[in-house]
Amino acid sequence: MTQDDDIALPDDIDEEEDEGAAVLKVEDVQDVLLYTLDWSVQSLLERIGNTFDINPAFQRRDAWNVYKKSRYIESLMLGLPVPQVVLAEDNKKKGSFIVLDGKQRLVTMKQFAAPSDLFPAFKLRNLEFLTQLNRLSFKQIQGSAEHADFVENLLAQPVRTIVVRNWRTPAVLYQIFVRLNQGSLSLSPQELRQALFPGEFNSWINARSAGSSPIHQARRIKSEDFRMRDAEMLLRGVAFNERVEEYQGDLRKFLDEMCSIGNSAWDARSEHYEELATQVELAIERTIDIFGHRDSFLRFSEDDYVRRFNIAVFDAMCLVLGSPEIDDASLRDNGPRIVDGYKNLCVNNDSFQSALKSTTKTAKATVDRVVLFGGVVEEVLGVKLGIIDRVKTLVATSGSGE
Structure with missing residues (x-):
């Protein structure tokens, strides 16, 4: 499946569900x-x-x-x-x-x-x-x-x-259900994730996203989504805010690990996860406030926005605009300048374009999205964002990031 989020995909496929196939070898599946x-x-x-x-x-x-x-x-x-x-x-x-x-x-x-x-x-x-x-x-x-x-x-x-x-890893089951349902409405990765990683954290992700008006506004749905795309959006927001330094480009593995970690740590860290969810919702509200509901979480191209929700843009906005260093009043006053800076990146910066269109899931793409858009926000608001230093560590830990 293509990673270009703007290609018109069939109704039963959504870009946030294309988490990238894990690399499997013959020995991983031959004993099944x-x-x-x-x-x-x-x-x-x-x-x-x-x-x-x-x-x-x-x-x-x-x-x-x-x-x-x-x-x-x-x-x-x-x-x-x-x-x-x-x-x-x-x-x-x-x-x-x-x-x-x-x-x-x-x-x-x-x-x-x-x-x-x-x-x-x-x-x-x-x-x-x-x-x-x-x-x-x-x-x-x-x-x-x-x-x-x-x-x-x-x-x-x-x-x-x-x-x-005799299946060895969750990646084997992902591959099996994709092949079983080729051409039909199969389970989304987030639906299967509920079965593979049952626990209080996963149950909380489901319930929290089902009742989240900001998430539904961002995804342009009226209520909870039966494909669990809203749940995956919250999981992504929490996972990247919690442990972005550990992201190495395998998105499915990264989200699976967050579910496992969250379930294990739920008793000790449930309030912390609630705070992260609130931070995700704050980032959504700030994005809608300065971009407008119609143009939020979209990629800008040439002279208009591409009318398709872009999950890579969502990730970047959540990490940058959810930053605690940002003052809401200053953000609102300077919103038009930030929007102009974002449009300029989309049109004139090759690295930013690639990070939103083609190689969206690599560690390098994650760094580029956050550092470049975060740099615009820093310059306009005159603040220093901690998230930029956090994501820059990915460059050192992941080599080329490809």
Whole structure:
């Protein structure tokens, strides 16, 4: 996939989800084993939320509407073909599985046939064949002598499941789910990250981003995003503010490590992470204040902004404009000069252009974005930004940074 954030990508792909493929060798994947199981819906219902550890945060970001859920349940009741579920054995928790593909289908089964507070019930709608079951819940169908057979059919229906065993690193699972879903709406890296790194930090990232008006404004969405792009934005903001000095160009690994570190340190550092999230939101508000909502987090080209959210610009704005050395009143008064300086970088500085368009994920690109834009802010406001010295250490630690 191209790294040019401005190329028109299909609707199911977003630039912030293209975190770059980890370098894998043949030996990383050649020992991976696959085996198949045919579990009945009844057996799956007993496992969902138990040995199939589906993070409750997923349910808040439901990707399917009631009509799609209803058609899936109708297919199971009639024995029509349904897609397979793909799992990976959890290397850290014996007897448990990570859902690689089929999360929404499993959630739909649970919501309909075994609802709970975490899996809220729904009634069937807009069925194509079993129209007599429209507007009925599982309990209503189960309690009807006329329709009870459909419940038995549903619970007994086998669902083909493929299980991945002997995987070595999360990068292997990323590669598997990408290939499994080539050309369809697969899990985003952030969705898979919830399964690979469960814990309080990850749950907090989900909840905090779901309720963050500034993040939604920046991403131009009205509420929480079912693809978890808002969660990934907050994770990026926290990760770069927390440990930018350690970034070496592998974005996926960097974000994975932040999840692991955050989960381990949550009890001791939860208040600190809250402060970082507030800093990210402050940077967003400052960006919108001086650029305007319409032009914020966009790359400028020639004589106008490219009308596509640019995650590289977002990263730079969060690091620079979230700086505690900045005075809000001074920033507001000098906003037009900062905007002009940013436009000038976008048009006339080759390094800055490259850092926003092509080699966006390298350590050098991160340095260039922050140092060049931060330099504009320093000059205009007459302040010294600590973040610039922090990112400059990447040049020494990463060699060329490429």
